[in-house]
Amino acid sequence: MSRHNRILFAGDPHGNFKPIIAAAQKYQPEAVILLGDYDLEMPLEDCLAEIIGVTDIWWIAGNHDFETPSKYHNLFNSAFSDKDLHLKVTEIAGLRVAGLSGIFLGRVWYPPQPPKWSGKQHYLHHQPSNSKNVGMSLKYKSAIWHDEFEALKALKADILVTHEAPGSHRHGFKVIGELAAAMGVKHIFHGHLHENYASTLRNNIKVCGVANSAVTNLLGYALSEK
């Protein structure tokens, strides 16, 4: 096994798990990291049954995973519910991997504009009391919250996986590169924009965009096209 294939990164499957399964069977990586947007019609473990035991499976969530209660449930209450990388650093195949799920939402925080709410507690505190018990809608759960994002900066990691893109992409956000720099990250892998590309940020952080249903290795080399 090539050292560079010990972790594979899978771009937005949108219901198509075949390329991930094929790549995991072919390359036998220690771990596969899924970059969000699954459109799950069944629990995640059912989509990946063929590679359970072949490799470790880790994930972050994309915006589509909050679209309906069933898509949400099939991910967050799946057998892989404890493989969520969001807002923490997890050691995977000898590397420290940090995760950031979700997207920037105008109603919460859309950088470079200042955040509308400092965090979930701030938002919930300002909701009408009759809606407080309902909790937060899935839309708000899909947001990147400023206080959680800032707290992540205190941690150290080798790799940052995000659904949103950093400033290397025309639709990306500069703050993600700033987060990576604060964490000492060397490589960012992201999904969401359905494009395979490699780029380098000004502070020499390597960025790899992974297209929908594509799989790349640690070098950002695409192992399977969509």
Ligand SMILES: [Zn+2]
């Ligand atoms: Zn997306």
